[in-house]
Amino acid sequence: MAIERTYDPGPRIAHAGGISLGTTDLPTSLWFFRDVLGMEVTAESEGVAYLRGYQERVHHSLVLTQQDESRVNAYSFRVAQPQDVERFHDEILRDEVDVRVLPAGSEVGRGDAIRFLMPGGEHPIELYHDITKPKAPEELQSLLFGNSSRRRGLGVQRLDHLNVATTPDAIGVAETWLRERLGMRRREFVAMPGTQDAALFSWLSVNSKLHDIAIGGTAESAGRFHHVAFSLENFHDILTAVDQMKDMGIQIDAGPGKHGVGQAMYLYVRDPGSNLRIELYSGGYTFFDPDHDPIRWELEDLRYGMTWYGDLPSSDPTQTTYQETMPSAGLDLQD
Numbered sequence: 001m002a003i004e005r006t007y008d009p010g011p012r013i014a015h016a017g018g019i020s021l022g023t024t025d026l027p028t029s030l031w032f033f034r035d036v037l038g039m040e041v042t043a044e045s046e047g048v049a050y051l052r053g054y055q056e057r058v059h060h061s062l063v064l065t066q067q068d069e070s071r072v073n074a075y076s077f078r079v080a081q082p083q084d085v086e087r088f089h090d091e092i093l094r095d096e097v098d099v100r101v102l103p104a105g106s107e108v109g110r111g112d113a114i115r116f117l118m119p120g121g122e123h124p125i126e127l128y129h130d131i132t133k134p135k136a137p138e139e140l141q142s143l144l145f146g147n148s149s150r151r152r153g154l155g156v157q158r159l160d161h162l163n164v165a166t167t168p169d170a171i172g173v174a175e176t177w178l179r180e181r182l183g184m185r186r187r188e189f190v191a192m193p194g195t196q197d198a199a200l201f202s203w204l205s206v207n208s209k210l211h212d213i214a215i216g217g218t219a220e221s222a223g224r225f226h227h228v229a230f231s232l233e234n235f236h237d238i239l240t241a242v243d244q245m246k247d248m249g250i251q252i253d254a255g256p257g258k259h260g261v262g263q264a265m266y267l268y269v270r271d272p273g274s275n276l277r278i279e280l281y282s283g284g285y286t287f288f289d290p291d292h293d294p295i296r297w298e299l300e301d302l303r304y305g306m307t308w309y310g311d312l313p314s315s316d317p318t319q320t321t322y323q324e325t326m327p328s329a330g331l332d333l334q335d
Contacts, residue, residue, distance in 0.1 A: 010087070010091075010183075011079060011080075011081075011083075011084035011087035011088045011091065012079065012080040012081075012084060012183055012206070013077045013078070013079055013080070013127075013182050013183055013184070013206045013212070014077075014078045014079060014080045014206065014207075015077070015078055015206065015207055015212055016075075016076075016077055016159060016160075016161055016162050016212035016213060017058075017061065017076045017077050017078035017128065017131075017159075018060060018061040018062060018063065018074075018076040018159060019061070019062060019063070019072060019074070019075055019076065019159065019162060019228045020062075020063040020065065020072065020073040020074040020076070020107070021062070021063065021064055021065070021070075021071075021072060021073065021228075021271070021274055021276055022065050022066075022067040022069060022070055022071050022072070022073050022274070022329070023064055023065065023066060023067070023070055023271070023273045023274035023276075024066075024067070024068065024069065024070050024273070024274065025066075025272075025273035025274070026047065026049065026064055026065070026066035026273065027273070028272050028273030029064050029271050029272075029273030029274050030049050030064060030273070031273075032250075032271050032272055032273060033051055033062060033064065033156075033271070034051065034153075035153060036153055036154060036244070036245075036248070036250075037153050037154050037155075037156045037230065037280075038054065038151065038152035038153025038154055038155050038156055039051040039052060039053055039054075039062065039153075039156050040052055040053075040054065040136060040140060040148070040149045042059050042060050042108075042109070042134055043059070043060070043108045043109065045108075047065060047066040048063065048064070048065050048066070048108075049063070049064045050062070050063055050064075050107070050108055050109065051063075051064070052148065052158075053148075053156040053157045053158040053159065053230065053231070054142070054147050054148060054149045054150065054151050054152070054155065054156065054157060055146065055147055055148060055157040055158055056148055056157075056158045056159070057133045057148045058078075058109075058131045058132070058133055059108065059109030059110065059131050059132045059133065059134060060107070060108075060109060060131075061158065061159040062159065063107060064273075064274075069327070070274040070275055070276055070326070071225070071276075071326065071327040071328055071329055072123075072124070072225045072228075072276070072326070072327070072328040072329065073124065073328075073329045073333055074115065074124050074125070074126045074329070075123055075124065075125055075126070075162050075164070075213075075328075076113075076125075076126045076127070076128065077125065077126075077127055077128075077182070077212070078127075078128060078129060078131070079127050079128065079129045080129075081129065082111075082129045082130060084127075084129060085111075085112055085113065085114060085127055085128060085129055088114065088127050089101070089114045091181065092114070092116055092181070095119065095181070097116050097117070097119060098116060098117070098331060099114050099115070099116045100114065100115040100116065100331065100332070101113075101114055101115075102114065102115055102126065102128075104130070109131055109132040109134070110128050110130065110131045110132075111128060111129060111130025111131065112128070112130065113126050113127060113128035114126065114127050114128075115331070116331070117223075117330070117331050118174055118177065118178070119173055119174065119177045120166060120170040120171070120172070120173030120174030120175075120176075120177055120222075121164060121166045121170065121174035121177075121215060121222060121223065122166065122170075122222040122223035122328075123164050123166075123223050123225075123328050124223075124328055124329050124330065124331065135148075136148055136149035136150075140152075154232065154237060154240065154241045154244065154280070155232055155233060155237055156230045156231070156232065156280075157230075157231045157232065157233060158230070158231050159228065159229070159230055159231075160209070160229040160230060160231040160281050161205075161209070161210075161211045161212055161213060161214065161228075161229045161281075162212070162213045162214070162228055162229075163211075163213070163214045163215075163216075163225075163226040163227045163228070163229070163279070164213065164214070164215050164216075164224065164225060164226060164328075165215065165216050165217065165218035165220075165224040165225070165226050165324075165325045166215065166217070166218065166222040166223065166224065167217065167218065167219075167221065167222050168192075168200065168217040168218075168219075170222055171192075171199060171200065171202075171215060171216070171217050172198055172199070174215055175199050175202045175204070175215055178204055178213065178215070179204065182206075183206055184204035184205065184206055184212065184213065185204060185205060185206065185287075185292075186199070186202055186203070186204055186294040187203045187204060187205055187210050187211060187262075187287055187292070187294060187295070188202075188203045188210065188261045188262065188294060188295040188296075188297065188305075189201060189202040189203065189294055189295070189296060189297065190202075190216075190297045190298070190299060190302055190305065191296055191297065191298055191299070193298075193299055197294075197296075200216065200217055200299065201214070201215070201216035201217065201302075202214065202215055202216075203261060203262065205287070208286040208287050208288055209284075209286065209287070210261070210262035210264070210284055210285075210286075210287070211262070214226075218324055218325050219324075220324060220325055223327070223328045223330075224325035224326065224327065224328065225276065225277075225325060225326045225327065225328050226277065226324075226325050226326075227268060227276075227277040227278060227279045228276075228277075228278060228279070229266075229278075229279035229280070229281040230278065230279070230280060230281065231281055231282065232280050232281065232282045233282065234282055234283070235265045235282055235283060237280075237282060238255070238256045238265045238266070238267050238280055238282050239256060241256075241267055241269075241280050242255070242256050242267055245267075245269055250269055250270065250272055251269060251270040251272070251321065252267070252268070252269050253268035253269065253270065253277060253313045253320075253322055254266070254267075254268040254307075254310070254311055254312060254313040255267040255268055255310050255311060256310055256311075257307045257308070257309055257310015257311060257312075258307070258308045258309050258310060259284075259305070259306065259307065259308060260297075260304040260305040260306065260307070260308040261295075261297065261305045261306070262284040262285065263283070263284050263285055263308070264281055264282060264283045264284030265281070265282045265283050266279055266280070266281055266282075266310070267279070267280045268313070275326075276326055277323075277326065
């Protein structure tokens with residue numbers, strides 16, 4: 001007997017898919033991501049390069065563009081089904097949010113997409129589904145069939161998550177919108193003092209990871225970037241990375257250490273071409289229970305949540321060039 005299935009969960013996000021970084025020094029950024037981190041260049045033209053990790057089968061998770069200002073041009077999420085791009089488009093328009101339709105090929109290898117500013121956050125978000133899955137050139141192919149290319153450099157496997165910031169008065173709007181409109185689930189959060197469940201910082205995902213995106217507060221402005229994280233296989237890789245980057249003179253913002261939130265190993269460094277912050281991230285625990293209750297941290301416990309052990313960033317301007325956050329583009333790239 002055939003079973004009639006009528007349940008429709010609506011359009012869904014599958015995972016954090018990519019980030020587009022503008023850099024004032026493309027050759028140096030390309031050296032950093034390709035030669036130091038070991039990412040594969042899948043396409044390159046004048047002023048633009050596309051890269052992926054050695055276990056990513058899609059065309060790219062990182063776009064580097066030469067431009068006058070270093071900033072994040074787009075934060076991208078892949079949707080679960082091709083029709084979800086159009087369905088999200090219609091839902092977001094009903095929220096009275098401006099949406100741009102990006103034709104196939106606006107990023108090499110990627111299909112139709114939409115672009116809008118996250119309500120409350122003001123970050124440029126792009127949603128897409130279709131993306132090509134090219135094979136690595138023969139000289140980079142691996143005998144391990146689970147790898148899209150050979151492991152090289154420090155061995156970036158894949159993009160793990162995005163971390164953004166907005167003003168404290170707008171976090172509630174942005175975080176609620178991520179949950180209610182994009183279907184993100186709050187995994188852990190730092191409670192706003194004096195509230196029951198309002199978040200000052202929140203880690204959200206649509207899968208078993210701790211986060212596809214994290215959002216927190218900043219005194220600077222809305223639409224700010226904190227970091228993008230790329231996954232390494234194990235803790236030892238983080239320690240190898242810090243040794244090599246020290247020798248190369250690459251700025252280390254914090255770590256190596258272990259987060260209390262999610263319990264992953266981390267190292268925060270700067271891409272020397274763009275000066276944007278990159279996290280190298282390994283381990284952590286996963287979330288499988290469908291009725292998982294978000295883990296609550298109080299502000300006074302945040303020293304354990306941010307860093308269980310390891311070096312915290314120094315914000316003393318006489319000792320470091322640490323920046324709290326960095327800029328993002330507007331709705332249109334020229335903004």
